[in-house]
Every structure is written in C-alpha cells, then in structure tokens.
Amino acid sequence: MAQGNTIRILDGNTFVVSEDTGDIEATPSEPTGLFSIDTRFLSRWVLTINGERLNALSYDDLQYYEARFFLVPGLATHYVDAKLSIIRERVVGGSFRETLAILNHDERPVDLHVRMDAGADFADLFQVKDEILNKKGEHYTEVEPELLRLGYRRGNFRRETVISSSGPARFDRQGFTYTIHLEPNEEWHTEIDVQTFAVGPGGRDLRMGVQAHGHERLALQHDLEQWIANAPKVNSECEHLGRTYQRSLVDLAALRFSPLSLPGQTVPAAGLPWFMTLFGRDSLLTCLQVLPFAPEMSRTTLRILAAVQGTRFDDFREEDPGRILHEMRYGETAAFEEQPHSPYYGSVDATPLFVVLLDEYERWSGDTALVMELERECRAALKWIDDYADLVGNGYIWYERRNTDTGLENQCWKDSWDSISFRDGSLPPFPRATCEVQGYAYDAKVRAARLAREFWGDPAYADELERQAAALKERFNRDWWVADGEYYALALDPTGRQADVLSSNIGHLLWSGIVEESRAARIAEHLVGPRLFSGWGVRTLAEGEVRYNPIGYHNGTIWPFDNSFIAWGLRNYGFAEEAATIADGILAAASYFDGRLPEAFGGYRRELTKFPVEYPTACSPQAWSTGTPMLLLRTMLGIEPHEGHLAVEPRLPVGMGRIEVLDIPGRWGRVDAFARGRLELHRLAD
Incomplete structure (x- = not known):
C-alpha cells in the first residue's frame, strides 16, 4: 500500500513498511520494518548488487498483502542505461516471503555478488512510537548452513526471526550473499522465507510464523475474493x-x-x-x-x-x-x-x-x-x-x-x-x-x-x-x-x-x-x-x-x-x-x-x-x-x-x-x- 515513498503491505497480525525500493532501514522516528504482535522482527533488509544500492523504477502494491518492486543498479539522480533488471516481489501472510529475480540484458555474461543485509532490533512498537529503544534483554545471532537466526531474550520472553533461502546462499551474522553467473538474457531467481516466532514470559508458545509455501498467495487471494463476493x-x-x-x-x-x-x-x-x-x-x-x-x-x-x-x-x-x-x-x-x-x-x-x-x-x-x-x-x-x-x-x-x-x-x-x-x-x-x-x-x-x-x-x-x-x-x-x-x-x-x-x-x-x-x-x-x-x-x-x-x-x-x-x-x-x-x-x-x-x-x-x-x-x-x-x-x-x-x-x-x-x-x-x-x-x- 503506497503512501509517498513508503510502501505498506499487511495481513491481519503482520505488516511491512519499507522504502519504494523494498529496502528497510529502521530509524527511531519512522515505523519501518517487519512487524508482528507489536514487535519489529526486521529492522534492516537492504539489497545490494556488487556493493551497489538499487534505484526504483516503479513499484506496484498489487493487493494489501503483496507488493512488487522494479529496480535497476545506480543512483536515482542519474540516467541509468541499465543492463540488469531486478524484481523484488513480497507477500505477507502467515509469514514474510520475498521472491528475488535478476535479469541480464547485456550481450555478455555477468558475475554478480548479490547481498541482503538483515538485522532485527526486536523493538516494541511502543518503543518505536515513543522513539525510545531501551532494550533490557539480550540479542543473539545463530548462523547455520541453511539459515540465519536472529533472536532476543529477556527471561522467558523470546522473539526470533529465522531467514532461509530456496537457492544456495552464504549466511553470516549480518545477512547473506549469493554468487551468481548469468549468461546473456538469462534470469536468476530465489525465494527468501522469513519466519517469526514468539514465546511469552510464562513460556507459552505464541508462534506466529508459519512456513511459507507456494500456495500461500493463492490462499490469500481466495480469501479476499470470498470476502468481496460476500x-x-x-x-x-x-x-x-x-x-x-x-x-x-x-x-x-x-x-x-x-x-x-x-x-x-x-x-x-x-x-x-x-x-x-x-x-x-x-x-x-x-x-x-x-x-x-x-x-x-x-x-x-x-x-x-x-x-x-x-x-x-x-x-x-x-x-x-x-x-x-x-x-x-x-x-x-x-x-x-x-x-x-x-x-x-x-x-x-x-x-x-x-x-x-x-x-x-x-x-x-x-x-x-x-x-x-x-x-x-x-x-x-x-x-x-x-x-x-x-x-x-x-x-x-x-x-x-x-x-x-x-x-x-x-x-x-x-x-x-x-x-x-x-x-x-x-x-x-x-x-x-x-x-x-x-x-x-x-x-x-x-x-x-x-x-x-x-x-x-x-x-x-x-x-x-x-x-x-x-x-x-x-x-x-x-x-x-x-x-x-x-x-x-x-x-x-x-x-x-x-x-x-x-x-x-x-x-x-x-x-x-x-x-x-x-x-x-x-x-x-x-x-x-x-x-x-x-x-x-x-x-x-x-x-x-x-x-x-x-x-x-x-x-x-x-x-x-x-x-x-x-x-x-x-x-x-x-x-x-x-x-x-x-x-x-x-x-x-x-x-x-x-x-x-x-x-x-x-x-x-x-x-x-x-x-x-x-x-x-x-x-x-x-x-x-x-x-x-x-x-x-x-x-x-x-x-x-x-x-x-x-x-x-x-x-x-x-x-x-x-x-x-x-x-x-x-x-x-x-x-x-x-x-x-x-x-x-x-x-x-x-
């Protein structure tokens, strides 16, 4: 849902607020990020290619639960005769899923270093609203071969963000990287799943995240169609x-x-x-x-x-x-x-x-x-x-x-x-x-x-x-x-x-x-x-x-x-x-x-x-x-x-x-x- 250069998509308990490039860089005064149950589960989500930030050509808030961003390398202040197209498509349902596609329009093959910086401050929504981020617990990060786990605990209160990818990625404490080779007119894509988990002070499991699957969007679309039909x-x-x-x-x-x-x-x-x-x-x-x-x-x-x-x-x-x-x-x-x-x-x-x-x-x-x-x-x-x-x-x-x-x-x-x-x-x-x-x-x-x-x-x-x-x-x-x-x-x-x-x-x-x-x-x-x-x-x-x-x-x-x-x-x-x-x-x-x-x-x-x-x-x-x-x-x-x-x-x-x-x-x-x-x-x- 677009408002100025801020894109908002939501589905009930979960919503995402990002820039028009799809990037998330949380600031004390702006409620950007991935939020669920009054907690920010992603405060940083920044895509670069070969170390370069991307420029938004256009974006489309297709439905309230999904958005698509059309990007090219380069700064917005310069004309770019782009040889690459990047499409970010995201869906918010039981979880947060982003599909990333890169198209090579060059006559020559290219080697790309695709990087997603990821971070979670687990700020309480009230802390964001009041611009006071005073965390009293402990942040932790766990890197595994096929996923990145970002977490926060304070006693029995725990929140976690778990990130995985359908394509091979190298995970580290600050995000993950893809190294890809594209022939002329070749396309590369991957799906990134972000799941959110929550445990309350009494140890009660409040798990909000549900593993995202290919049928999730169809379920959301069917639900909306039924809502309108009724x-x-x-x-x-x-x-x-x-x-x-x-x-x-x-x-x-x-x-x-x-x-x-x-x-x-x-x-x-x-x-x-x-x-x-x-x-x-x-x-x-x-x-x-x-x-x-x-x-x-x-x-x-x-x-x-x-x-x-x-x-x-x-x-x-x-x-x-x-x-x-x-x-x-x-x-x-x-x-x-x-x-x-x-x-x-x-x-x-x-x-x-x-x-x-x-x-x-x-x-x-x-x-x-x-x-x-x-x-x-x-x-x-x-x-x-x-x-x-x-x-x-x-x-x-x-x-x-x-x-x-x-x-x-x-x-x-x-x-x-x-x-x-x-x-x-x-x-x-x-x-x-x-x-x-x-x-x-x-x-x-x-x-x-x-x-x-x-x-x-x-x-x-x-x-x-x-x-x-x-x-x-x-x-x-x-x-x-x-x-x-x-x-x-x-x-x-x-x-x-x-x-x-x-x-x-x-x-x-x-x-x-x-x-x-x-x-x-x-x-x-x-x-x-x-x-x-x-x-x-x-x-x-x-x-x-x-x-x-x-x-x-x-x-x-x-x-x-x-x-x-x-x-x-x-x-x-x-x-x-x-x-x-x-x-x-x-x-x-x-x-x-x-x-x-x-x-x-x-x-x-x-x-x-x-x-x-x-x-x-x-x-x-x-x-x-x-x-x-x-x-x-x-x-x-x-x-x-x-x-x-x-x-x-x-x-x-x-x-x-x-x-x-x-x-x-x-x-x-x-x-x-x-x-x-x-x-x-x-x-x-x-």
Whole structure:
C-alpha cells in the first residue's frame, strides 16, 4: 500500500513498511520494518548488487498483502542505461516471503555478488512510537548452513526471526550473499522465507510464523475474493463513490485481526501502523459502521470483547468488573508491565457501546442466540455504568486515570491531552465527563431495555432501564445545555462547570437519541454552519475557539468517522439535507485520497485550500475511516431494519446520481436498495 515513498503491505497480525525500493532501514522516528504482535522482527533488509544500492523504477502494491518492486543498479539522480533488471516481489501472510529475480540484458555474461543485509532490533512498537529503544534483554545471532537466526531474550520472553533461502546462499551474522553467473538474457531467481516466532514470559508458545509455501498467495487471494463476493455490491453513477466503497472493502479485509487468545476469530484492528491490535471503542464503532456490509464482524467482536471483559479491580490496568477493554498489546513492554496494555481498560465509551452494538446487531441479523449468550456480560456492562463509572455521584459517566504513570488522561475518543477545554482555552480538572459518552449511556439503557423485555424475560429490569434512561435524558438536557450558544457543552468538570466550547461531539448526541426534539434543529444548524463545517466535513473543534487549530489532532481537524456518525444522527432526527451535505463533503474528500480516507485531515475551509490537507501522522488505512463510506451509504439511502424487514428511504446529495446497493444481508435474507439523486441545476439547464 503506497503512501509517498513508503510502501505498506499487511495481513491481519503482520505488516511491512519499507522504502519504494523494498529496502528497510529502521530509524527511531519512522515505523519501518517487519512487524508482528507489536514487535519489529526486521529492522534492516537492504539489497545490494556488487556493493551497489538499487534505484526504483516503479513499484506496484498489487493487493494489501503483496507488493512488487522494479529496480535497476545506480543512483536515482542519474540516467541509468541499465543492463540488469531486478524484481523484488513480497507477500505477507502467515509469514514474510520475498521472491528475488535478476535479469541480464547485456550481450555478455555477468558475475554478480548479490547481498541482503538483515538485522532485527526486536523493538516494541511502543518503543518505536515513543522513539525510545531501551532494550533490557539480550540479542543473539545463530548462523547455520541453511539459515540465519536472529533472536532476543529477556527471561522467558523470546522473539526470533529465522531467514532461509530456496537457492544456495552464504549466511553470516549480518545477512547473506549469493554468487551468481548469468549468461546473456538469462534470469536468476530465489525465494527468501522469513519466519517469526514468539514465546511469552510464562513460556507459552505464541508462534506466529508459519512456513511459507507456494500456495500461500493463492490462499490469500481466495480469501479476499470470498470476502468481496460476500459483501453487497455498490453500483453508482458517481464514479468516485464506487471506487471509495471498493477501496474501503479491501482495506477492511486487510485490517482483520486475529487475537492470540482466540485464533481464527477476526475483528477490525484500529489502523496501520500503530494500532494493529484489538481495541474496544474502535472495533465497536467500526462494526456499527459496517453492519449492512459485513455483519459477521459484529458477532466476533462482541464475543471476543465479552471474553476479556473486566472481572476485578486493578488500578494499573484501570480494570473494573464489567468494563470493556480499551486496548490489548502483546509486546515486551506489556509483558513486563512497563505499560498496562495487557489488556488496558482506560476508556469510558467502549462499555456502553458494547451494549449498543449487541442490540443493533440483533436488529439487523436476528441472532437471538448471541443476545442470550451475552446476557450476563451485557448486564455487567450496565452495572459498570451505574456503580463504577459515576465517580462524582450525579448519574453521569466520568473518568480520571488511576494509573498516573502510563494511563490515558482523556479516556473518550478525543484522547489527546488538550482535547477537552473551556471556552477560554484552559483545561478542566479531573474527573471529567464528556457529552457524547452520556449519549452512549442513554442509548445503551434504551436498547438494553428492549433486550430485557423481548429476550431475557425480565420486564421489571426493562422498566427500570427505561426509567433510568428518561431521567438521564432530562438531567443531561438541563446540565449540559450552553444557553448563550444554544448547543451542548463538550464536557463537565467535577463542580458541574461546563467546558463550553462548540465541538463535533454534539453530533454524536443525535445518533444516540439523547437530544430533546425542540433543540435538534439548532444542533443541526451548528453542525453544517461555517464554524464547524469546512466544506469537506465537520471540524472536531469550531473555528474561533481559543484552541482551534485546523491541523490540531482533536482541536480542528476533520475525522471522517466522526462525520459518518454525525450524518447518521442528523438523518435519524429527520435532517436529511444536512446529512447529505456532510456525506457529500466527506466523499468528495475521499476522491483526493484515492478512495482511502485517512484517520484525519485538515479543517481548513474548502474554498481556501481547494483540496483536503492530510494530517501528517494520520493512520492509513484506519478501521473507522474505512467504515465511513459504508455508514454514509446507509445514511444516504436511509436503509434501516424495521419490524424484521429492511426499510429504504433515500435522500442523496445533489448531483450524486443513481446508486444501487445489492444483496444487503440481514434477517430478511438478502435484499437490494436503489436511490436516485437530484441533478445539479446546470445539468437541468442542459
């Protein structure tokens, strides 16, 4: 997957980031290398011929799991009348395999010294991210006649990279060498296998590497073909919409992650390169986005998160009974408790979102068995909301980190340190309560009441949940309404003072349903008004606020996922035109990113920049950005489950043209949805 001169290929738990020549030279500030289970298994992988580095003529990221590099000897700054062609072709599946081919175009035979320098620093991904490589264990290297073993051990924690070749090679401690002779027009090739192995502190075998075979690529290709075949088909007169959907579908396949504790089960990992692991919030929101297109992801995500739901009080991991995890890591720093992600529970939105997804999934799928299976976990999540999340005692969900060394300060989706502020730019004290999380709690109680009444046979519990939800809605609309701005505050501090900035979070209140009907129109006006809406999308923080910055991570950038839920919420409250406006802006932005929406992009006014400005360190691909076009399709077509059937009520942006979504899966089997947008005025004039 190309981004500038960086090539990224991935398959679930394993990914490679390299230069456009295929070389890997890890630096402290760039996540290059071969990564698996939060460890860098190759930090150096450099090809030379007769001591000379190679120049990339072109490269091709054929699929998310493979790439091909076309190279010649010589420097990129000089014209090269090359007599040799070098093709590097690599596949990432259960292991890493590279096929190397060299073609002699000279009229004379040549003798070549082909060298691959190889090294592994076994850096923990957190160490790479923080640019601090502080290894406390021992590196070792073993050279055998037919392989090179690079290793790292720290007590019982061990990681190994084992390199072998199909052709005869001379292995040494820094890599391996081929000596070859090529006649005119002759071709030479070899296959290089790189396997990765892992053993945990308790001696448990976490072997990730699987010997690569010739059929591996065919298996990956077949899996992708099946994934695409099972998904709904989207046909559209708007060409970039079709391309964006197809790109999102493939990226979603690439981001499927299989937790080590439950092999064979896949959930959406959060994003490349930093977040290729199990998350609570990210996985749940992504599943909500893609329900009409990949409902099976919701089932596995719910079951996996239920399996690791909190059961005890643990301040280091910020675990409570019933709490849904935030993030799971498998690297060295987690294994030795140098950071708490084993797993870490420091988010306050994943727990209510777990209940929300369970209900929404049943509405689409009719999978009552899962609702019955997860009753205990669902009740535990609701108990956490009432008994453990209300740190102030006023009926809201609050957060304040208990792990003051490595825990997250802000435990909502806007989790950067300065994302929650007062209108004067100052930061509130802790504990804090953000508005959208109260909406999630309201939604969770309403939905759980339905589950209790219809499936769990507990109408008294259902009645109690509905009373709690009604009281929460009334209390919220009293305490969070900013009277002089006519919107909801971003947050409250423990004294009840409002963090009274205008933010995108108010859009999440619409999809949760906590907004009073009489106030919804004013919220809609803000969301598509000039302070929040840039023309490309809704900014995280409104223009004019003290901390507004169009390239501030959560203080003015545009997050595609955020916008998809805002559009959905607008549509649910009857503001179809406003929802279509947001969908149109985000989908137009996608066309500038070759159909792959990044994690975030700049909040500059559309007329100022003429194109969306990418945020410099945005994850790409990223799961909930990948899910964005799918939720926007659902919103534009108005497809919703209704009394066991699929209802369709389209409202497309002007100029969108005809859209078909075919074979939408659900409890109704598979059905089609059609919509036709209104033409632009100049087209009517024609």
